[in-house]
Amino acid sequence: MSIRVRVNGVEQELDVDPEMPLLWALRDVLGLTGTKYGCGQALCGACSVHLDGQVVRACVTPIRRADGREVTTIEGLSPDGGHPLQRAWVELGVPQCGFCQSGQLMCAAALLAKKPQPTDADIDQSLAGNLCRCGTYTRIRAAVKKAAGVPDSK
Amino acid sequence: MASVVLLAGAGGCRRQPDSDATRWESLPPVDARDLRPLDVFQRIEDPAQRSRALFLETSRVYLHPRCSNCHPDGDSPYQDSGETLHNPPVTRGPEDKGVVGMECAGCHQEKNLELARVPGAPNWHVAPRSMSWVGKSPRELCEQLKDSKRNGGKTLEQLVEHNAHDELVAWGWAPGSGRQPAPGTQAQFGALVAAWVATGAQCPSEEARP
Secondary structure, eight states, rough: EEEEEETTOOOOOOOOEEBBBHHIIIISSSOTTTTTTTTSSSSSTTTTTETTEEEEEEOBGGGGGGTTSSEOOOOSSSSSSOSHHHHHHHHTOOOOTHHHHHHHHHHHHHHHHOOOSOHHHHHHHHHHTTOTTTTOHHHHHHHHHHHHTTOOOO | OHHHHHHHHHHOOOOOOOOOHHHHTTOOOOTTTTTGGGGGGGGOHHHHHHHHHHHHHHHHHSSHHHHTTTTTTTSSOOEEETTTSSSOOOOOTTSSEEETTEEEEGOOOOSOOOTTTTTTOTTTOOOOOGGGGTTTOOHHHHHHHHOOOTTTOOOHHHHHHHHHOOHHHHHHGGOOOOOOOOOSOOHHHHHHHHHHHHHOOOOOTOOOOO
16 A cells, blocks of 8 residues: 655655554654664653654554654754754753654644643653653753743742 | 440431342353343343343443543543543543643544554544543433433434444553453453443442443
8 A cells, every 4th residue: 555644744655564563664664763662562651753843652553543644753853953952952061872852742742833932741751651761851951941941930 | 425426326217128130140250341132131131120220230331441441530631540630630621632742632633653652643632621530420420421411412313323333432442551441342342332222321329340
C-alpha cells in the first residue's frame, strides 16, 4: 500500500505495510534517525514526533495514521538547529547521554506552541511521559523556561 | 468510658435485615464474566425491588475496572485491575483528553493496537470529574447517574442509549491484549439499564452489593 505523507516539509510516497510503525518508516525507510526507539510501547517518549502539530508516540502509530498528513521530526524542528529550545538546550548543556533528548524537545516544542509562557506544572505535566534515565529533568525544565523567556527562580 | 458510649450507640443503630440483599440472594448465581439475563429479574414481583436489583446487576459493569478506570477519583485514570495509576503519568487536562504533549490521542487511537498492547476506541478520553465514580457504592453511583449535573447532562433515556450503543463504552467488552472484559455483553448491559429505567430507576440501599 502506498502512503503519502509530508515529512519535515517534503512529500514522501512510501510503499510499506500500512501497519508499520511510523518510527520504523522514519528511521529505516527515510533514514531520519534523530527520532529514537526506546520502549516500543509508548511508555518512554523517546520516539515523540509531531503529527499535524500534535505529539504522538511514533512507535505505536501505524504509518496509515499519517497518510495525507504532516509529520515533523527533530530534523525538521528548525532548518538550522536554531529553534529557541535547541539554543537553550545547548546553552544550558541539557543532555547527558542524549538518547531521550529529541523526544523531550519535540514535546517541549508542542508545549511552547500552545502555551508560550508555561508554568512549572505545565512543563512537568506535558513532559511527564518523556523519561530521562540520566535524570536531567531539572536542566530540561530550566531550558524550557529559558526558551520561553520565563525567569527560572532556581 | 467513651468506648462504652460508642458501643451503646452502635447497638442502638443496628439495622434491620436488608430487603434488597434478601431479594438479591433469591437470584441465581452468575459467573463473574457474565450478567444475569433479564428474564430472571421477573421473579421479583415488586417493580421497585426489581428495579433496585437491576441496578445492582448493572453496577457490576459500571464499577468494573474496564469502565471505572476512566471514571477516576482524581485527575489521572487507572489501569489494569484499577489499583495502579495510568503509566505514563497522564493528567486529564482542560478537556479531559490530556495535556499538550500528553494527549490521550498521542497513543490511543480508533481501535486497539495489538502490536504494542495500546487500547483504543473512538473518542478515547477520561470522564469529567463530575462523573467520577471510583470508590463509590452502588447506591451513590445510582444517585449520581440520575443527576444530570453528574452524568454528563443526560436524561435517563439518553443514558440508556449511551450505555447500549456508545463506541467508547463498547470497548469495555473488547479491550484486547488479554485484558479482562466487563461482564456480559453491551447488548445485555443496555437491556438491563433500560429495564432499570422502565421500573422507575430505583436505587439500592447503601449497604447493598452485587
